[in-house]
Amino acid sequence: MRCGEQDFLNLIRVQGGAEPKLLSARTEPVKEGLYGDRREYVVPNIVHFIWFHHPLEFKFRTYLTYLSVYKFIKPHYILLHGDVTPTGYWWNRTVADVPNIYHVHVDDKKSMFGQNFAYPSQHSDVLRLYVILDYGGIYLDHDAIVVKSFNPLRKFDLTIGRESDYSLNGGxxxxxxxAPFLQLWLETYRSPNLNLKKWGYDSVRMAHHIWEYFPHLVHVEETSLAHPNYLDPQNYYRDPYDWSGNYAVHLMREQIAKIPNDPKSLKGYDCLLGQVMRLVYFGDQKLLSNVTWKGMK
Structure with a gap:
């Protein structure tokens, strides 16, 4: 169903059972609609985030995620699904600098299909499948930074990044x-043999198994969405590291604690992370010296 702007908001009301709340400025609807003006696009230009079990305060790195989406994807909507909205200086900056953010209320759950979630992230693992199945669009973890347009990938029914020889990363x-692949993936959560205590199996390895049996249902990007990763963490801090082919750089849990917490610290951060974060914030990946940033004291 290729719906228009108002039809899409109505779809959220019907599917989600709640009124989507506009959190930031709303720009004028684009004339070509949610799918763009080229018939090859089957994925609507909508971005989804999920906010469960997070500290309420937004961090600088998360602000960069939203800013990167705004700069490179230019979505019609950014939908934040969850039971709460963030707080703090960088969240205030986000809603001031990034338009078209809506909050879609979703109650937190501790179980699904008769099984208790063993880890907080598992609700998000399931919800992201429902979100794309219901609305279509682009899902991003809050620790993924976009570095170029996703338009070349919007022609496929489903696109996901390969993380390793045995896993696909749904971040x-x-x-x-x-998308049929997501329907199959979601059905695996109904299996009585599923062991949710095995962290990551349901969210990364199961997707890889489905791909092995049904490769025609999904387009897999080998390195552009999930590399570097936990298998080569040193590459986050390596210079040079060629990320020119990446659509996004997905930060791993181990790297998050080492990320600069303000723009001033980025200027001399000489590695892949520094390059990516400078590109998003300053518009230039090079090391910088004489620059200022909005709000600098």
Whole structure:
């Protein structure tokens, strides 16, 4: 279903059962609609985030995630699904600098399909499948930074990044409404043999198994969405590291604690992370000296 702007908001009301709340400025609807003006696009230009079990205060790195989406994807909507909205200086900056952010209320859950979640992130693992199945669009974890347009990937029914020889990483993925691969993936959560205590199996290895049996249902990006990763963490801090082919850089848990917490610290941060974060914030990946940033004291 290729719906227009108002039809899409109505779809959220019907599917989610709640009124989507506009959190930031609303720009004028684009004339070509949610899918763009080229018939090859089957994925609507909508970005989804999920906010569960996070500290309420937004961090600088998370602000960069939203800013990167605004700069490079230029979505019609950014939908934040969850039971709360963030707080803090960088969240205030986010809603001031990034338009078209809506909050879609979703109650937190501790179980699904008769099984208790063993880890807080598992609700998000399931919800992201529902979100793309229901609405279509682009899903991003809050620790993924976009570095170029996703338009070349919007022609596929579903796109996901390969993390390793045995796993696909769902932290960055995009698909059309009702994508069959996601329907199969979601069905695995209904299996009585599923062991949710095995962290990551349901969210990364199971997707890889489905791909092995149904490769025609998904487009897999080998390195552009999930590399570097936990298998080569030194590459986050290596210079040179060629990330020119990346659509996004997905930060791993181990790297987050080492990320600068303000723009001033980025200027001399000489590595992949520094380059990516400078590109998003300053518009230039090079090491910088004489620059200022909005709000600098």
């Amino acid at each position: 960055v993925m995009l698909g059309r409404q009702g």
